[in-house]
Amino acid sequence: MKKDFLWGGATAANQCEGAFLEGHKGLSIMDVMTNGSKIHERLITDGIKEEYYYPNHDGNKFYEHYQEDIALMAEMGFKCYRMSIAWTRIFPNGDEEKPNEEGLKFYDKVFAELRKYHIQPIVTLSHYEMPLYLVNEYGSWRNRKVIDFFIKYAYTVMERYKNDVSYWITFNEINAIEFMPYFPAGLIIKEDENRDQVIYQAAHHMLVASAKVVQLAHQINPQNKVGCMALFGVNYPRTCHPNDVLKAELANQDFLGIPDVQILGYYSDYQLKQYEKKNICLIMEKEDEDILRNGTVDFCSFSYYMSMVQGEKREGENHVKGNMVAGLENPYLPTNEWGWQIDPVGLRITLNYLYQKYRIPLFIVENGLGAQDQLTDDGHIHDNYRIDYLKAHLIEMKKAIEEDGIPLIGYTMWGCIDLVSAGSGEMTKRYGLVYVDKDDLGKGTYQRYRKYSFYWYQKVIETNGDILDKED
Numbered sequence: 336m337k338k339d340f341l342w343g344g345a346t347a348a349n350q351c352e353g354a355f356l357e358g359h360k361g362l363s364i365m366d367v368m369t370n371g372s373k374i375h376e377r378l379i380t381d382g383i384k385e386e387y388y389y390p391n392h393d394g395n396k397f398y399e400h401y402q403e404d405i406a407l408m409a410e411m412g413f414k415c416y417r418m419s420i421a422w423t424r425i426f427p428n429g430d431e432e433k434p435n436e437e438g439l440k441f442y443d444k445v446f447a448e449l450r451k452y453h454i455q456p457i458v459t460l461s462h463y464e465m466p467l468y469l470v471n472e473y474g475s476w477r478n479r480k481v482i483d484f485f486i487k488y489a490y491t492v493m494e495r496y497k498n499d500v501s502y503w504i505t506f507n508e509i510n511a512i513e514f515m516p517y518f519p520a521g522l523i524i525k526e527d528e529n530r531d532q533v534i535y536q537a538a539h540h541m542l543v544a545s546a547k548v549v550q551l552a553h554q555i556n557p558q559n560k561v562g563c564m565a566l567f568g569v570n571y572p573r574t575c576h577p578n579d580v581l582k583a584e585l586a587n588q589d590f591l592g593i594p595d596v597q598i599l600g601y602y603s604d605y606q607l608k609q610y611e612k613k614n615i616c617l618i619m620e621k622e623d624e625d626i627l628r629n630g631t632v633d634f635c636s637f638s639y640y641m642s643m644v645q646g647e648k649r650e651g652e653n654h655v656k657g658n659m660v661a662g663l664e665n666p667y668l669p670t671n672e673w674g675w676q677i678d679p680v681g682l683r684i685t686l687n688y689l690y691q692k693y694r695i696p697l698f699i700v701e702n703g704l705g706a707q708d709q710l711t712d713d714g715h716i717h718d719n720y721r722i723d724y725l726k727a728h729l730i731e732m733k734k735a736i737e738e739d740g741i742p743l744i745g746y747t748m749w750g751c752i753d754l755v756s757a758g759s760g761e762m763t764k765r766y767g768l769v770y771v772d773k774d775d776l777g778k779g780t781y782q783r784y785r786k787y788s789f790y791w792y793q794k795v796i797e798t799n800g801d802i803l804d805k806e807d
């Protein structure tokens with residue numbers, strides 16, 4: 336493992352900060368999402384209603400606890416911390432002339448704290464966080480005007496933090512727009528609208544915005560590195576029947592059709608064919624092709640939680656649940672408590688697949704296990720299952736680097752400090768190495784506790800991945 340490998344953890348502003356109106360922050364799309372125990376049970380309400388609980392309003396209270404949390408990251412030896420900036424702290428409505436100084440000051444403090452411990456920030460500009468006002472007044476990314484609002488926001492923060500941040504990610508899981516259009520793009524699609532047309536037109540606007548931001552980032556500081564971020568886990572054929580193999584390969588292409596544009600600078604012929612088949616007519620400005628070509632990313636980051644299985648569905652066969660998407664059951668894999676299939680070898684296959692396709696450095700910016708932890712009376716959390724999960728994935732990651740030659744920049748495990756689940760809004764779906772005392776309805780002390788996995792990860796980082804075993 337290279338000495339400068341970026342070990343760390345990842346979070347998103349809307350899932351951890353809380354303080355949803357503090358410092359003149361505006362409402363974001365996640366501020367009107369209720370809790371629920373499944374992704375489809377979360378309601379998007381018309382404004383904030385008394386009768387519901389909105390888990391992102393307090394997150395894990397990172398806004399108040401950021402110094403303590405960053406000190407915990409430093410104690411684990413983090414080399415980097417993937418975080419996001421809440422767009423609504425900087426431009427509360429999204430279309431203001433001037434940024435909100437109070438919001439900027441909050442991140443000044445966060446970056447100063449990270450600097451103190453030599454932790455490199457990896458900053459996502461939009462992690463499921465856009466101003467609600469832009470959704471209600473402009474129709475979100477349907478509207479080309481939103482490109483300029485996003486660029487203004489991106490320029491503001493990239494300029495302000497140019498001495499603090501050199502790794503930027505434009506949109507979290509941009510391709511999730513196909514499955515859950517509200518999350519990455521704030522899209523609420525009406526019944527009489529052509530769903531595909533809305534989604535892919537909005538995605539196009541995001542791609543243009545992303546490409547312009549890449550160019551800007553390089554102008555602001557030639558050392559800046561900007562990445563795309565894809566939701567991805569390789570798709571397996573259910574059998575070696577050519578039809579299954581084909582189905583799996585086409586599913587891989589479907590997943591990557593949008594990130595492709597950020598990496599290659601153009602839509603693949605396959606993707607354009609899909610648009611043609613679905614009667615999608617992309618409205619493009621004259622300059623768009625040049626913008627896309629000149630704004631390709633420096634690295635490809637992705638989240639990996641599971642692989643998927645594709646094939647002809649047999650009678651009585653189950654679909655398994657997963658991160659936003661469902662696939663066929665893989666009889667060789669166990670699942671987590673939420674039915675997500677656990678597949679460490681799939682991570683190595685995914686790394687190989689992405690690198691062979693793109694030939695640019697990769698970055699695993701999310702991976703982890705959501706589980707229900709028990710806090711013992713004496714303040715311990717025996718999360719050996721999380722250590723087993725992470726260890727198995729790191730073994731495969733190391734093989735990909737050392738045996739397959741994959742250039743990997745780093746690994747940031749997801750939700751290093753317990754936070755609100757994006758899918759369900761639950762707190763009990765915990766990913767962290769640090770436990771936060773909060774329940775699904777927001778009750779608790781918000782006190783932090785180091786889990787067993789905290790000490791294990793500390794050792795992993797200290798030995799640069801040489802020691803992955805847990806101590807007895």
Ligand code: BG6
Nearest residue numbers: 347508638658705756757758759
């Ligand atoms: C990714 C998201 O899809 O998965 C995160 O980028 C999210 O925001 C993570 O939290 C885990 O999903 P969930 O639904 O378990 O929180």
